[in-house]
Amino acid sequence: MDKFISKSEGETLQRARNFAGRLQAGSFVGLYGDLGAGKTQFVKGICEAFHVKEVVNSPTFTIVNEYHGTLPIFHIDLYRMKDVEEILGIGVDEYIEAEGVCVVEWAEKLDGIIPPKRFDVKMSVVDDSTREIAIETVDGGK
Ligand SMILES: Nc1ncnc2c1ncn2[C@@H]1O[C@H](COP(=O)(O)OP(=O)(O)OP(=O)(O)O)[C@@H](O)[C@H]1O
Numbered sequence: 001m002d003k004f005i006s007k008s009e010g011e012t013l014q015r016a017r018n019f020a021g022r023l024q025a026g027s028f029v030g031l032y033g034d035l036g037a038g039k040t041q042f043v044k045g046i047c048e049a050f051h052v053k054e055v056v057n058s059p060t061f062t063i064v065n066e067y068h069g070t071l072p073i074f075h076i077d078l079y080r081m082k083d084v085e086e087i088l089g090i091g092v093d094e095y096i097e098a099e100g101v102c103v104v105e106w107a108e109k110l111d112g113i114i115p116p117k118r119f120d121v122k123m124s125v126v127d128d129s130t131r132e133i134a135i136e137t138v139d140g141g142k
């Protein structure tokens with residue numbers, strides 16, 4: 001487990017860009033943390049590392065945003081999803097199996113269907129501009 005303190009939005013982006021070096025086609029990243037913890041900022045940093053040109057913002061209403069970088073990035077926000085059945089209904093397993101990078105906000109909602117090989121990124125608010133970021137490689141990562 002790697003733990004960091006980020007003192008600014010820019011520092012979180014930098015940490016995410018560095019972390020992205022560990023990702024490849026088929027990777028899965030689960031993001032956890034309260035509203036405003038910085039999950040979407042972290043996704044922005046990952047997208048920068050993959051040279052995504054599209055605007056990255058929270059797909060809360062669309063559920064899935066697909067970006068076209070040096071790999072496809074599937075950015076999924078499960079905040080409004082009720083249960084695993086509803087999540088399967090948006091075709092989440094196809095994104096997970098696709099040859100891209102799948103990053104999922106509120107990944108705890110995937111419950112029993114979360115990929116066993118993955119990276120978990122847990123973010124928490126320390127104060128207005130400070131966040132704790134803990135990155136865990138689960139089952140060797142992917
Ligand atoms: N150190 C920091 N790292 C990241 N974001 C920070 C930091 N300090 C302040 N912020 C601010 O916190 C907010 C994080 O918002 P963000 O949309 O990334 O959160 P989120 O976890 O995706 O929330 P949601 O669950 O609503 O999607 C932004 O407004 C950002 O400017």
Ligand SMILES: [Mg+2]
Pocket residue numbers: 039040058077105
């Ligand atoms: Mg978000």
